[in-house]
Amino acid sequence: MSRALLLRVALAILAGAAAVYVWQQAFPSEERRIKRQLDAIEDAANSLSADLAGAAVAARLSMYFTEDVTIDPGGGIEPVRGRQTILALARTVESRGETRLALKDADVTLAPDGASAAVTATVTIARNVGSGKESLDARELALTMVKRESNWLISHVTAIDTLR
Amino acid sequence: MSRMQTFLVGANPRRTGLRIALLTLAAVLIFGWVLVPTRTEGISMQPTFESGALHFVNRFSYIGAGPRRGDIVAIALGGERVYYVKRVVGLPGERVQIVKGVVQINGAPLVEPYVARRRPWDVEEIELRSHEYFVIGDNRSMNARDHDFGRVMRTRIAGRVVF
Numbered sequence: 001m002s003r004a005l006l007l008r009v010a011l012a013i014l015a016g017a018a019a020v021y022v023w024q025q026a027f028p029s030e031e032r033r034i035k036r037q038l039d040a041i042e043d044a045a046n047s048l049s050a051d052l053a054g055a056a057v058a059a060r061l062s063m064y065f066t067e068d069v070t071i072d073p074g075g076g077i078e079p080v081r082g083r084q085t086i087l088a089l090a091r092t093v094e095s096r097g098e099t100r101l102a103l104k105d106a107d108v109t110l111a112p113d114g115a116s117a118a119v120t121a122t123v124t125i126a127r128n129v130g131s132g133k134e135s136l137d138a139r140e141l142a143l144t145m146v147k148r149e150s151n152w153l154i155s156h157v158t159a160i161d162t163l164r
Numbered sequence: 165m166s167r168m169q170t171f172l173v174g175a176n177p178r179r180t181g182l183r184i185a186l187l188t189l190a191a192v193l194i195f196g197w198v199l200v201p202t203r204t205e206g207i208s209m210q211p212t213f214e215s216g217a218l219h220f221v222n223r224f225s226y227i228g229a230g231p232r233r234g235d236i237v238a239i240a241l242g243g244e245r246v247y248y249v250k251r252v253v254g255l256p257g258e259r260v261q262i263v264k265g266v267v268q269i270n271g272a273p274l275v276e277p278y279v280a281r282r283r284p285w286d287v288e289e290i291e292l293r294s295h296e297y298f299v300i301g302d303n304r305s306m307n308a309r310d311h312d313f314g315r316v317m318r319t320r321i322a323g324r325v326v327f
Binding site: 107126135136137138140 | 207215239242243245246248250312313314315
């Protein structure tokens with residue numbers, strides 16, 4: 001194969017990859033939109049604080065959930081119900097940076113009608129416990145998300161006990 | 165070809181390029197699917213593993229036979245990026261109990277030389293079903309409520325942690 005042909009093939013592959021990337025960014029699939037929503041929730045959760053800016057973030061965070069959302073943390077802990085409860089809890093976060101939350105390994109399964117989705121993900125929570133040390137907790141989550149006016153909202157969260 | 169070029173790409177650049185491509189492919193396959201690097205975070209496996217240490221998970225360890233007692237295993241949570249790293253202490257079908265910090269298997273205390281200090285944890289006896297293992301971290305000086313341990317399905321064990 002001549003060098004010129006090799007170069008053309010390489011350029012064609014690069015151009016194709018770039019086109020696919022641009023298409024995916026401009027017209028994301030529902031699965032990608034849901035993952036972006038989870039990224040936004042992660043960013044908001046890590047921006048909470050007790051000041052005025054934090055209150056705005058808390059309000060924005062609560063809007064990622066349906067009004068009748070249920071969060072079941074398991075382990076015998078009473079579930080959290082309702083968007084207003086989440087807003088109230090988010091407002092109690094005192095300072096930024098002491099706790100860091102990450103949502104990883106999100107796997108999305110769309111319902112056939114495209115109106116809801118089952119999502120599994122892993123949440124890790126790192127807490128600064130002083131003296132430069134961090135405690136780390138990880139949990140597997142099962143989420144139900146529903147589509148409301150083209151936005152994906154979380155309606156149900158259940159913590160799964162990987163170790164029982 | 166100049167000496168510098170020969171030094172950089174060898175006498176046969178095409179062969180050098182092929183070797184580099186093959187080595188890269190082998191590295192991607194090995195470290196992407198076989199020996200997966202993982203960084204331990206947290207204190208539950210101290211003193212055996214310190215937080216921040218790098219290890220590798222051999223995902224082919226249990227193709228033939230299942231985990232053995234004492235193996236340090238990686239347990240998958242929701243996906244492939246986050247694992248629990250714990251030690252297997254109980255095997256399928258066994259009765260496991262913790263009495264004043266000592267793990268008991270079928271009523272007999274388990275000798276655990278890797279545990280430095282223990283708090284007096286008490287956990288009621290459970291019987292492991294087939295394909296269930298009991299896993300726990302080596303750091304028993306923590307409060308039990310801060311330490312994730314318990315039964316895990318065989319299907320969740322991603323592999324054995326090696327070096």
